[in-house]
Amino acid sequence: MADSAAPGDAGQASVEVLAGIPALLLAGLIALQLLAVGYSAALAGGAVEAGAMAVAGGEPAKPAVRSALPGWARERVETEVDDGRVTVTVRPPALLGPLAGGLAIGDSAWVRPAS
DSSP, X not given: OOOOOOTTOTTHHHHHHHHHHHHHHHHHHHHHHHHHHHHHHHHHHHHHHHHHHHHHTTSOHHHHHHHTSOHHHHTTEEEEEETXXXXXXXXXXXXXXXXXXXXXXXXXXXXXXXX
């Protein structure tokens, strides 16, 4: 004898799939945001190294930092230089605009300035 669905259970699987789709989309968006933050951290590390090398060579750090970043990140970077310490902060792209400021990634390096 074959199992049959109880009355009222027809379409239950469709309802469960429809209910799960928003959760799956949210998990995917969170994963993409975390990837953007991780990539921004890697970019900040490379940019601060470029800025520190420029300071060590007697050049300004800001142009070196900007040239070490891809185009989209050049508008999202802040660079500070203070007595040989170079600090770079990159704001990753965010799905929600106000969230971008809270996700800012920073890195710093110290180098002896050229004399």
